[in-house]
Amino acid sequence: MAENNLDPIKQFEVHEVIAFEAFGLDLAFTNASFFMVLTTFLTIVLFTVALTGRAMIPNRSQSVAELAYGFVADMIRSTAGSDGLRFFPLVFSLFIFILVANLLGMFPYFPAPGWHSYTVTSQIIVTAALAMLVWLTVVLYGLFTHGLKFLKIFFPSGIPWPLYFIVTPIEIISFASRPVSHSVRLFANLLAGHILLKVFAGFVVMLAAGLGTAGYLVGVLPFAMTLGLTALEFLVAFLQAYVFAILTCIYLSDALHPGH
Amino acid sequence: MTLSPESEGAYGADAAHAASGVFPPFDPTYYASSLFWLTISFVVLYIALDRFILPKIKTTIEDRRDRIADDLDAAAQAKAEAEAAGQAYEQSLADARAKAHGIAADTRAALDKELAKESAEVEAELAEKQAAAEVSIREAKEKAFAEVRTIASSATVAAVEALAGLEVAEADAGKAVDKAMKGA
Numbered sequence: 400m401a402e403n404n405l406d407p408i409k410q411f412e413v414h415e416v417i418a419f420e421a422f423g424l425d426l427a428f429t430n431a432s433f434f435m436v437l438t439t440f441l442t443i444v445l446f447t448v449a450l451t452g453r454a455m456i457p458n459r460s461q462s463v464a465e466l467a468y469g470f471v472a473d474m475i476r477s478t479a480g481s482d483g484l485r486f487f488p489l490v491f492s493l494f495i496f497i498l499v500a501n502l503l504g505m506f507p508y509f510p511a512p513g514w515h516s517y518t519v520t521s522q523i524i525v526t527a528a529l530a531m532l533v534w535l536t537v538v539l540y541g542l543f544t545h546g547l548k549f550l551k552i553f554f555p556s557g558i559p560w561p562l563y564f565i566v567t568p569i570e571i572i573s574f575a576s577r578p579v580s581h582s583v584r585l586f587a588n589l590l591a592g593h594i595l596l597k598v599f600a601g602f603v604v605m606l607a608a609g610l611g612t613a614g615y616l617v618g619v620l621p622f623a624m625t626l627g628l629t630a631l632e633f634l635v636a637f638l639q640a641y642v643f644a645i646l647t648c649i650y651l652s653d654a655l656h657p658g659h
Numbered sequence: 660m661t662l663s664p665e666s667e668g669a670y671g672a673d674a675a676h677a678a679s680g681v682f683p684p685f686d687p688t689y690y691a692s693s694l695f696w697l698t699i700s701f702v703v704l705y706i707a708l709d710r711f712i713l714p715k716i717k718t719t720i721e722d723r724r725d726r727i728a729d730d731l732d733a734a735a736q737a738k739a740e741a742e743a744a745g746q747a748y749e750q751s752l753a754d755a756r757a758k759a760h761g762i763a764a765d766t767r768a769a770l771d772k773e774l775a776k777e778s779a780e781v782e783a784e785l786a787e788k789q790a791a792a793e794v795s796i797r798e799a800k801e802k803a804f805a806e807v808r809t810i811a812s813s814a815t816v817a818a819v820e821a822l823a824g825l826e827v828a829e830a831d832a833g834k835a836v837d838k839a840m841k842g843a
Contacts, residue, residue, distance in 0.1 A: 432696035
Protein backbone atom coordinates (compact mmCIF):
# COMPACT_ATOMS: atom_id res chain seq x y z
CA MET A 400 0.00 0.00 0.00
CA ALA A 401 2.75 2.44 0.94
CA GLU A 402 4.58 1.76 -2.29
CA ASN A 403 1.44 2.46 -4.22
CA ASN A 404 1.05 5.77 -2.40
CA LEU A 405 4.61 6.74 -3.24
CA ASP A 406 4.05 6.05 -6.91
CA PRO A 407 4.88 9.40 -8.59
CA ILE A 408 2.51 8.64 -11.45
CA LYS A 409 -0.55 8.11 -9.31
CA GLN A 410 -1.20 11.84 -9.00
CA PHE A 411 -2.11 11.95 -12.69
CA GLU A 412 -4.81 9.32 -12.48
CA VAL A 413 -8.28 10.42 -13.38
CA HIS A 414 -11.13 9.15 -11.26
CA GLU A 415 -14.81 9.24 -11.84
CA VAL A 416 -16.67 11.31 -9.26
CA ILE A 417 -20.15 11.57 -10.73
CA ALA A 418 -21.18 9.23 -13.51
CA PHE A 419 -22.56 11.00 -16.55
CA GLU A 420 -23.20 9.65 -20.01
CA ALA A 421 -24.39 11.49 -23.07
CA PHE A 422 -24.31 10.90 -26.82
CA GLY A 423 -23.19 7.37 -26.03
CA LEU A 424 -19.98 8.72 -24.49
CA ASP A 425 -18.69 8.39 -20.97
CA LEU A 426 -18.64 12.04 -19.93
CA ALA A 427 -18.24 11.35 -16.21
CA PHE A 428 -17.43 14.25 -13.94
CA THR A 429 -13.93 13.37 -12.75
CA ASN A 430 -11.39 14.87 -10.41
CA ALA A 431 -9.78 16.42 -13.51
CA SER A 432 -13.16 17.91 -14.49
CA PHE A 433 -13.45 19.28 -10.98
CA PHE A 434 -10.23 21.22 -11.39
CA MET A 435 -11.22 22.50 -14.83
CA VAL A 436 -14.50 23.82 -13.45
CA LEU A 437 -12.72 25.14 -10.37
CA THR A 438 -10.18 26.96 -12.53
CA THR A 439 -12.95 28.78 -14.37
CA PHE A 440 -14.95 29.40 -11.23
CA LEU A 441 -11.98 30.69 -9.23
CA THR A 442 -10.81 32.95 -12.06
CA ILE A 443 -14.24 34.51 -12.45
CA VAL A 444 -14.70 34.93 -8.69
CA LEU A 445 -11.26 36.45 -8.17
CA PHE A 446 -11.68 38.90 -11.04
CA THR A 447 -15.17 39.81 -9.91
CA VAL A 448 -13.96 40.48 -6.38
CA ALA A 449 -11.00 42.45 -7.71
CA LEU A 450 -13.28 44.60 -9.85
CA THR A 451 -16.07 45.32 -7.36
CA GLY A 452 -15.89 48.93 -6.29
CA ARG A 453 -13.15 49.56 -8.80
CA ALA A 454 -11.60 52.91 -8.15
CA MET A 455 -9.48 55.51 -9.86
CA ILE A 456 -6.71 54.54 -7.49
CA PRO A 457 -6.75 50.74 -7.56
CA ASN A 458 -6.46 48.59 -4.47
CA ARG A 459 -4.18 45.54 -4.50
CA SER A 460 -6.47 43.02 -6.14
CA GLN A 461 -7.60 45.56 -8.73
CA SER A 462 -3.94 46.32 -9.45
CA VAL A 463 -3.27 42.64 -10.07
CA ALA A 464 -6.25 42.40 -12.44
CA GLU A 465 -5.05 45.47 -14.34
CA LEU A 466 -1.49 44.18 -14.31
CA ALA A 467 -2.62 40.90 -15.90
CA TYR A 468 -4.61 42.87 -18.47
CA GLY A 469 -1.65 45.09 -19.35
CA PHE A 470 0.74 42.14 -19.37
CA VAL A 471 -1.29 40.20 -21.94
CA ALA A 472 -2.07 43.33 -23.99
CA ASP A 473 1.63 44.22 -24.20
CA MET A 474 2.47 40.63 -25.09
CA ILE A 475 0.06 40.74 -28.04
CA ARG A 476 1.17 44.19 -29.18
CA SER A 477 4.84 43.25 -29.14
CA THR A 478 4.41 39.97 -31.05
CA ALA A 479 1.35 40.31 -33.29
CA GLY A 480 1.00 44.09 -33.47
CA SER A 481 -1.93 46.26 -32.43
CA ASP A 482 -4.39 44.51 -34.77
CA GLY A 483 -3.63 41.33 -32.82
CA LEU A 484 -5.72 42.83 -30.02
CA ARG A 485 -8.87 41.42 -31.66
CA PHE A 486 -7.66 38.09 -30.24
CA PHE A 487 -7.12 39.63 -26.83
CA PRO A 488 -9.97 37.73 -25.09
CA LEU A 489 -8.73 34.41 -26.51
CA VAL A 490 -5.10 34.95 -25.51
CA PHE A 491 -6.11 36.30 -22.12
CA SER A 492 -8.44 33.34 -21.49
CA LEU A 493 -5.76 30.84 -22.49
CA PHE A 494 -3.12 32.54 -20.37
CA ILE A 495 -5.24 32.89 -17.28
CA PHE A 496 -6.80 29.41 -17.59
CA ILE A 497 -3.41 27.71 -17.89
CA LEU A 498 -1.88 29.88 -15.18
CA VAL A 499 -4.66 29.22 -12.67
CA ALA A 500 -4.77 25.50 -13.56
CA ASN A 501 -0.99 25.24 -13.12
CA LEU A 502 -1.09 27.05 -9.78
CA LEU A 503 -4.00 24.96 -8.50
CA GLY A 504 -1.89 21.92 -9.30
CA MET A 505 0.74 23.17 -6.85
CA PHE A 506 -1.40 22.24 -3.84
CA PRO A 507 -0.30 18.84 -2.50
CA TYR A 508 -3.62 18.40 -0.70
CA PHE A 509 -6.80 20.09 -1.69
CA PRO A 510 -10.46 20.00 -0.66
CA ALA A 511 -11.37 18.16 -3.81
CA PRO A 512 -12.46 14.63 -4.69
CA GLY A 513 -9.59 12.46 -3.39
CA TRP A 514 -8.23 15.28 -1.23
CA HIS A 515 -5.32 15.85 -3.58
CA SER A 516 -4.95 18.46 -6.23
CA TYR A 517 -4.92 17.67 -9.91
CA THR A 518 -2.91 19.50 -12.52
CA VAL A 519 -5.26 19.83 -15.46
CA THR A 520 -2.43 20.91 -17.75
CA SER A 521 -0.54 17.67 -17.08
CA GLN A 522 -3.08 15.91 -19.26
CA ILE A 523 -2.02 15.68 -22.90
CA ILE A 524 -5.63 15.72 -24.06
CA VAL A 525 -6.20 19.10 -22.39
CA THR A 526 -3.07 20.79 -23.74
CA ALA A 527 -3.68 19.23 -27.15
CA ALA A 528 -7.22 20.58 -27.19
CA LEU A 529 -6.00 24.08 -26.29
CA ALA A 530 -3.22 23.90 -28.87
CA MET A 531 -5.66 22.73 -31.55
CA LEU A 532 -7.97 25.59 -30.63
CA VAL A 533 -5.15 28.02 -31.36
CA TRP A 534 -4.05 26.21 -34.53
CA LEU A 535 -7.58 26.04 -35.94
CA THR A 536 -8.14 29.69 -35.08
CA VAL A 537 -5.00 30.56 -37.04
CA VAL A 538 -5.95 28.43 -40.04
CA LEU A 539 -9.60 29.46 -40.20
CA TYR A 540 -9.01 33.14 -39.53
CA GLY A 541 -6.12 33.17 -41.99
CA LEU A 542 -8.13 31.49 -44.76
CA PHE A 543 -11.28 33.57 -44.18
CA THR A 544 -9.54 36.95 -44.10
CA HIS A 545 -6.72 36.41 -46.60
CA GLY A 546 -8.03 33.53 -48.75
CA LEU A 547 -5.26 31.95 -50.76
CA LYS A 548 -2.88 34.73 -49.77
CA PHE A 549 -2.72 33.00 -46.42
CA LEU A 550 -0.57 30.33 -48.10
CA LYS A 551 2.14 32.99 -48.32
CA ILE A 552 3.20 31.90 -44.85
CA PHE A 553 4.79 28.90 -46.59
CA PHE A 554 6.70 31.15 -49.00
CA PRO A 555 8.74 33.59 -46.93
CA SER A 556 9.58 36.71 -48.92
CA GLY A 557 13.10 37.82 -49.69
CA ILE A 558 14.83 34.55 -50.57
CA PRO A 559 16.07 33.36 -53.98
CA TRP A 560 13.36 31.30 -55.69
CA PRO A 561 15.29 27.96 -55.87
CA LEU A 562 15.38 27.94 -52.10
CA TYR A 563 11.60 27.61 -52.01
CA PHE A 564 12.07 23.93 -52.91
CA ILE A 565 13.72 23.48 -49.53
CA VAL A 566 12.10 26.20 -47.43
CA THR A 567 8.47 25.56 -48.33
CA PRO A 568 8.38 21.88 -47.22
CA ILE A 569 10.14 22.91 -44.01
CA GLU A 570 7.59 25.67 -43.44
CA ILE A 571 4.71 23.27 -44.09
CA ILE A 572 6.10 20.66 -41.71
CA SER A 573 6.82 23.25 -39.03
CA PHE A 574 3.31 24.70 -39.40
CA ALA A 575 1.69 21.28 -39.21
CA SER A 576 3.70 20.27 -36.16
CA ARG A 577 2.88 23.43 -34.25
CA PRO A 578 -0.02 21.97 -32.27
CA VAL A 579 2.20 19.05 -31.26
CA SER A 580 5.10 21.16 -29.96
CA HIS A 581 2.70 23.70 -28.51
CA SER A 582 0.80 21.13 -26.46
CA VAL A 583 3.65 18.78 -25.58
CA ARG A 584 5.77 21.64 -24.23
CA LEU A 585 3.16 22.56 -21.64
CA PHE A 586 2.13 18.99 -20.86
CA ALA A 587 5.69 17.63 -20.51
CA ASN A 588 6.89 20.51 -18.34
CA LEU A 589 4.05 20.15 -15.88
CA LEU A 590 4.17 16.35 -15.91
CA ALA A 591 7.94 16.13 -15.37
CA GLY A 592 7.92 18.81 -12.69
CA HIS A 593 5.21 17.11 -10.69
CA ILE A 594 6.82 13.68 -11.03
CA LEU A 595 10.10 15.12 -9.80
CA LEU A 596 8.38 16.77 -6.83
CA LYS A 597 6.69 13.54 -5.86
CA VAL A 598 9.89 11.51 -6.28
CA PHE A 599 11.89 13.75 -3.96
CA ALA A 600 9.04 14.08 -1.48
CA GLY A 601 8.75 10.28 -1.60
CA PHE A 602 12.45 9.94 -0.70
CA VAL A 603 11.76 11.73 2.58
CA VAL A 604 9.01 9.29 3.45
CA MET A 605 10.97 6.24 2.34
CA LEU A 606 14.04 7.28 4.32
CA ALA A 607 11.97 7.91 7.44
CA ALA A 608 10.15 4.63 7.07
CA GLY A 609 13.24 2.60 6.25
CA LEU A 610 15.97 4.06 8.47
CA GLY A 611 14.07 5.43 11.43
CA THR A 612 15.81 8.32 13.23
CA ALA A 613 18.79 8.30 10.87
CA GLY A 614 16.30 8.42 8.02
CA TYR A 615 14.76 11.56 9.43
CA LEU A 616 18.21 13.18 9.58
CA VAL A 617 19.20 12.17 6.06
CA GLY A 618 15.71 13.02 4.89
CA VAL A 619 16.50 16.69 5.36
CA LEU A 620 18.39 16.60 2.04
CA PRO A 621 15.54 15.44 -0.23
CA PHE A 622 13.24 17.68 1.79
CA ALA A 623 15.40 20.69 0.96
CA MET A 624 15.35 19.53 -2.66
CA THR A 625 11.55 19.31 -2.56
CA LEU A 626 11.44 22.84 -1.20
CA GLY A 627 13.65 24.13 -3.98
CA LEU A 628 11.71 22.21 -6.61
CA THR A 629 8.45 23.64 -5.30
CA ALA A 630 9.79 27.15 -5.84
CA LEU A 631 10.98 26.12 -9.30
CA GLU A 632 7.58 24.62 -10.08
CA PHE A 633 5.89 27.89 -9.21
CA LEU A 634 8.18 29.56 -11.70
CA VAL A 635 7.41 26.86 -14.29
CA ALA A 636 3.68 27.24 -13.63
CA PHE A 637 3.87 30.91 -14.56
CA LEU A 638 6.49 30.53 -17.27
CA GLN A 639 4.66 27.79 -19.18
CA ALA A 640 1.43 29.78 -19.12
CA TYR A 641 3.41 32.72 -20.49
CA VAL A 642 5.15 30.58 -23.12
CA PHE A 643 1.86 29.08 -24.26
CA ALA A 644 0.31 32.54 -24.52
CA ILE A 645 3.23 34.13 -26.34
CA LEU A 646 3.42 31.24 -28.84
CA THR A 647 -0.30 31.72 -29.39
CA CYS A 648 0.40 35.38 -30.18
CA ILE A 649 3.20 34.47 -32.59
CA TYR A 650 1.01 31.94 -34.39
CA LEU A 651 -1.88 34.40 -34.54
CA SER A 652 0.51 36.94 -36.03
CA ASP A 653 0.80 34.60 -39.05
CA ALA A 654 -2.95 34.65 -39.47
CA LEU A 655 -2.97 38.44 -39.28
CA HIS A 656 0.02 39.15 -41.50
CA PRO A 657 0.85 36.18 -43.75
CA GLY A 658 3.97 36.54 -45.86
CA HIS A 659 6.00 38.30 -43.20
CA MET B 660 0.72 3.98 7.33
CA THR B 661 -1.62 6.07 5.29
CA LEU B 662 0.37 8.72 3.48
CA SER B 663 -1.95 9.98 0.83
CA PRO B 664 -5.62 10.31 1.45
CA GLU B 665 -6.60 9.32 -2.05
CA SER B 666 -6.59 5.70 -0.92
CA GLU B 667 -9.46 6.56 1.40
CA GLY B 668 -11.41 8.88 -0.87
CA ALA B 669 -15.03 8.44 -1.66
CA TYR B 670 -14.04 6.83 -4.91
CA GLY B 671 -11.41 4.49 -3.48
CA ALA B 672 -13.17 1.73 -5.34
CA ASP B 673 -12.70 3.56 -8.64
CA ALA B 674 -8.95 3.39 -8.30
CA ALA B 675 -9.01 -0.09 -9.73
CA HIS B 676 -10.98 1.17 -12.71
CA ALA B 677 -8.55 4.01 -13.41
CA ALA B 678 -5.33 2.17 -12.73
CA SER B 679 -5.55 0.08 -15.83
CA GLY B 680 -1.77 -0.12 -16.12
CA VAL B 681 -1.48 2.58 -18.80
CA PHE B 682 0.55 5.71 -18.08
CA PRO B 683 -2.32 7.89 -16.79
CA PRO B 684 -1.87 10.88 -19.15
CA PHE B 685 -2.13 8.46 -22.11
CA ASP B 686 -5.07 6.53 -20.72
CA PRO B 687 -7.91 7.38 -23.11
CA THR B 688 -10.67 6.22 -20.73
CA TYR B 689 -11.65 9.74 -19.75
CA TYR B 690 -10.49 11.64 -22.87
CA ALA B 691 -14.07 12.30 -23.95
CA SER B 692 -14.99 13.43 -20.45
CA SER B 693 -11.93 15.69 -20.21
CA LEU B 694 -12.67 17.29 -23.57
CA PHE B 695 -16.31 17.77 -22.64
CA TRP B 696 -15.60 19.43 -19.31
CA LEU B 697 -12.70 21.42 -20.68
CA THR B 698 -14.95 22.78 -23.41
CA ILE B 699 -17.58 23.80 -20.88
CA SER B 700 -15.04 25.35 -18.50
CA PHE B 701 -13.12 27.19 -21.19
CA VAL B 702 -16.18 28.48 -23.02
CA VAL B 703 -17.70 29.75 -19.77
CA LEU B 704 -14.40 31.39 -18.83
CA TYR B 705 -14.04 32.94 -22.29
CA ILE B 706 -17.57 34.36 -22.26
CA ALA B 707 -17.19 35.70 -18.71
CA LEU B 708 -13.88 37.36 -19.54
CA ASP B 709 -14.92 38.65 -22.95
CA ARG B 710 -18.35 39.97 -21.97
CA PHE B 711 -17.95 41.14 -18.40
CA ILE B 712 -14.50 41.16 -16.89
CA LEU B 713 -12.19 42.45 -19.62
CA PRO B 714 -14.47 45.34 -20.69
CA LYS B 715 -14.63 46.41 -17.04
CA ILE B 716 -10.86 46.45 -16.72
CA LYS B 717 -10.58 48.24 -20.05
CA THR B 718 -12.98 51.03 -19.08
CA THR B 719 -11.27 51.42 -15.71
CA ILE B 720 -7.86 51.78 -17.31
CA GLU B 721 -9.17 54.12 -20.00
CA ASP B 722 -11.08 56.24 -17.48
CA ARG B 723 -7.91 56.59 -15.47
CA ARG B 724 -5.87 57.47 -18.55
CA ASP B 725 -8.45 60.10 -19.56
CA ARG B 726 -8.59 61.48 -16.05
CA ILE B 727 -4.82 61.76 -15.88
CA ALA B 728 -4.71 63.44 -19.28
CA ASP B 729 -7.46 65.86 -18.19
CA ASP B 730 -5.67 66.62 -14.95
CA LEU B 731 -2.42 67.23 -16.80
CA ASP B 732 -4.21 69.56 -19.21
CA ALA B 733 -5.80 71.44 -16.32
CA ALA B 734 -2.42 71.69 -14.62
CA ALA B 735 -0.79 73.01 -17.80
CA GLN B 736 -3.57 75.55 -18.18
CA ALA B 737 -3.26 76.65 -14.55
CA LYS B 738 0.48 76.99 -15.04
CA ALA B 739 0.00 79.14 -18.13
CA GLU B 740 -2.48 81.30 -16.23
CA ALA B 741 -0.09 81.66 -13.32
CA GLU B 742 2.68 82.64 -15.69
CA ALA B 743 0.45 85.22 -17.36
CA ALA B 744 -0.51 86.62 -13.96
CA GLY B 745 3.15 86.79 -13.01
CA GLN B 746 3.97 88.64 -16.19
CA ALA B 747 1.11 91.07 -15.64
CA TYR B 748 2.36 91.68 -12.12
CA GLU B 749 5.90 92.33 -13.33
CA GLN B 750 4.54 94.62 -16.02
CA SER B 751 2.50 96.65 -13.55
CA LEU B 752 5.49 96.78 -11.22
CA ALA B 753 7.69 98.10 -14.01
CA ASP B 754 4.99 100.63 -14.96
CA ALA B 755 4.67 101.84 -11.39
CA ARG B 756 8.42 102.15 -11.12
CA ALA B 757 8.62 104.13 -14.34
CA LYS B 758 5.75 106.35 -13.18
CA ALA B 759 7.45 106.96 -9.84
CA HIS B 760 10.66 107.88 -11.66
CA GLY B 761 8.70 110.30 -13.83
CA ILE B 762 7.01 111.94 -10.88
CA ALA B 763 10.34 112.30 -9.06
CA ALA B 764 11.99 113.83 -12.12
CA ASP B 765 9.08 116.24 -12.67
CA THR B 766 9.09 117.31 -9.05
CA ARG B 767 12.81 117.82 -9.14
CA ALA B 768 12.56 119.90 -12.32
CA ALA B 769 9.74 122.01 -10.89
CA LEU B 770 11.63 122.57 -7.66
CA ASP B 771 14.79 123.50 -9.56
CA LYS B 772 12.86 125.98 -11.66
CA GLU B 773 11.19 127.60 -8.66
CA LEU B 774 14.45 127.73 -6.83
CA ALA B 775 16.15 129.37 -9.76
CA LYS B 776 13.36 131.88 -10.05
CA GLU B 777 13.40 132.76 -6.40
CA SER B 778 17.14 133.13 -6.25
CA ALA B 779 17.03 135.37 -9.35
CA GLU B 780 14.41 137.53 -7.70
CA VAL B 781 16.40 137.77 -4.53
CA GLU B 782 19.52 138.65 -6.48
CA ALA B 783 17.68 141.33 -8.43
CA GLU B 784 16.32 142.82 -5.21
CA LEU B 785 19.73 142.79 -3.68
CA ALA B 786 21.24 144.47 -6.75
CA GLU B 787 18.53 147.12 -6.61
CA LYS B 788 19.14 147.76 -2.93
CA GLN B 789 22.86 147.93 -3.58
CA ALA B 790 22.33 150.46 -6.35
CA ALA B 791 20.07 152.55 -4.13
CA ALA B 792 22.61 152.43 -1.33
CA GLU B 793 25.36 153.51 -3.69
CA VAL B 794 23.29 156.42 -4.90
CA SER B 795 22.54 157.60 -1.37
CA ILE B 796 26.21 157.21 -0.41
CA ARG B 797 27.23 159.37 -3.40
CA GLU B 798 24.63 161.96 -2.58
CA ALA B 799 25.76 162.08 1.03
CA LYS B 800 29.34 162.35 -0.13
CA GLU B 801 28.52 165.22 -2.52
CA LYS B 802 26.51 166.97 0.11
CA ALA B 803 29.35 166.55 2.54
CA PHE B 804 31.76 167.95 -0.04
CA ALA B 805 29.53 170.92 -0.68
CA GLU B 806 29.28 171.63 2.99
CA VAL B 807 33.05 171.29 3.32
CA ARG B 808 33.45 173.97 0.56
CA THR B 809 31.01 176.33 2.22
CA ILE B 810 32.71 175.90 5.57
CA ALA B 811 36.13 176.23 3.90
CA SER B 812 35.23 179.45 2.10
CA SER B 813 33.72 180.94 5.27
CA ALA B 814 36.84 179.88 7.13
CA THR B 815 39.00 181.39 4.40
CA VAL B 816 37.11 184.70 4.58
CA ALA B 817 37.47 184.77 8.33
CA ALA B 818 41.11 183.75 8.20
CA VAL B 819 42.05 186.37 5.55
CA GLU B 820 40.21 189.08 7.49
CA ALA B 821 41.86 188.16 10.68
CA LEU B 822 45.32 187.78 9.22
CA ALA B 823 45.45 190.41 6.52
CA GLY B 824 42.63 192.60 7.43
CA LEU B 825 41.30 192.24 3.94
CA GLU B 826 37.74 191.92 3.11
CA VAL B 827 37.25 189.14 0.67
CA ALA B 828 34.04 188.47 -1.06
CA GLU B 829 32.53 185.13 -0.24
CA ALA B 830 32.47 184.25 -3.95
CA ASP B 831 36.17 184.91 -4.42
CA ALA B 832 36.96 182.86 -1.41
CA GLY B 833 34.87 180.10 -2.83
CA LYS B 834 36.82 180.22 -6.09
CA ALA B 835 40.08 180.04 -4.22
CA VAL B 836 38.84 177.12 -2.20
CA ASP B 837 37.79 175.35 -5.36
CA LYS B 838 41.20 175.99 -6.80
CA ALA B 839 42.91 174.69 -3.70
CA MET B 840 40.70 171.66 -3.52
CA LYS B 841 41.46 170.88 -7.11
CA GLY B 842 45.11 171.30 -6.50
CA ALA B 843 45.04 169.21 -3.42
